[in-house]
Amino acid sequence: MTTITVRSPRTRRAVWPAYAAAVWSLGYGTLGLSWALGAPGFPWGRSDPDPDGALSILAGLDPTPGGWWIAGFGLVCTVTALALTRMSGRVPLRLTPLFLAWPLAALLAVVIPDSRVMMGLAYTPLLLVAPLAGWSLGGVQLSDAWPWPVLNQLLCVLGGLLLAVGAVAYQRRCRDACAGCGRTDEDGWTSPAAAARWGRVAVYVAVTVPLVYCATRWSWALDIPLGVSKEFLDEGAKDAPGIWLAGAYLATFGAGGGLLTLGLTQRWGEIFPRWIPGLRGRRVPPLLAIVPATLVAIVITVAGLTYIRQSLAGRFLLSEWGAWLPETFWPIWGGALATAALAYHLRRRGRCRRCGRS
Known part of the structure; x- marks a missing residue:
């Protein structure tokens, strides 16, 4: 050897x-x-x-x-x-x-x-x-x-x-690929054109999956028992006042993240929009989108796996599905977001300084 x-x-x-x-x-x-x-x-x-x-x-x-x-x-x-x-x-x-x-x-x-x-x-x-x-x-x-x-x-x-x-x-x-960019002479699915196609699908999935969770939490904040019983809402509000407002805050946080995810396929995700003072028209640094998206993908995947473990352990009631079922799909959300971030990276990495490939 x-x-x-x-x-x-x-x-x-x-x-x-x-x-x-x-x-x-x-x-x-x-x-x-x-x-x-x-x-x-x-x-x-x-x-x-x-x-x-x-x-x-x-x-x-x-x-x-x-x-x-x-x-x-x-x-x-x-x-x-x-x-x-x-x-x-x-x-x-x-x-x-x-x-x-x-x-x-x-x-x-x-x-x-x-x-x-x-x-x-x-x-x-x-x-x-x-x-x-x-x-x-x-x-x-x-x-x-x-x-x-x-x-x-x-x-x-x-x-x-x-x-x-x-x-x-x-x-x-x-793979004898470039140590800097990972390219070879046969890029295939990693080419910018291919990444734009499958990255767009990943973005749509990442934006869609959390919407059910958002709908339940916003409904609870409005005292609408979507996916749960009225008794569930009343007991939660009694035991922890403001808990449903906190849930709505998390839902809004997730929806805002979904909106930002769209930037991975939109022009405003590459060039700062006109309404941002001091940055308008400038190029968005790729890492400014890739790093947060990757970290969020890990975090929501972790949270989703936690809910899956709890559901398999029988800790939830099927009748109260709104309290746990939407979260079990979060690993799909996390995987789609990580995939979208990878596609964004492949589209925007430009010419490599080491190997000269683009």
Whole structure:
């Protein structure tokens, strides 16, 4: 077996995400080891403020043996990330790091986190503005939206993203594609024209899926029991005053995101409209759309998987379908949004400075 280690500056730049993922994995594995040995801060089990363990897939995990499992998991991720920095000369062995990296990245980014990440991101703007506007939110503060167990989930998402970016760079080297743009002489479905076609379909799906959820929450705020019983609405308002207004806020947040998603196929998503002072007529930086769209895609997929787990566990009533069924389609929303963001990137990446392809 021949091991090839390429030392050119371009290759070193291409493998830095894999090295970053290795550092993350080693650090997180060390955290797991410290929790197993009695250090405070274990983010699951009894330390998690989730009252009945209904949200986290790791709700029943304790520091022992949980910390040891995390340490072992960190070791596996470290070895996998380091494998992404090198390529074997034999084709079957080249694929082994990818078979490990993608499942590990998905586990970290979308399986281990839960819907509280979405709730934290959605309510953060409101919690920041409320003190300035003199609004009372029942004593809820920013720290309530981001306790350590939820911040830990963001840390896991970061590790998953680093592994995913490292895997993409590795795939490019396996395909003899450009390390900068991923192009080869045969682009096919990644050509700008093809991306415009399938990206448009993805945008339509991403805009349509959340509308049922929005309709239910707006209806509840108007005291219309769409998908639930009147008793459900009355009990919710009694137990948590203002909860349906908060739901309408989230629905409006989602609808606004859907409107912005249209920009991935519209001219105003590439050139700032005239009504934006100081920016009108200027080119929209692609990352300004791609980064938020990708992060939102991850967050809503995570939230949707949380509702799917809860529904499979029998935590919901079929008669109250409006309270949970629309959310189970969110992974479709997230997948469509990520696909639309990819299409937008492929359309707007322009000529590559490294390979000269366009």
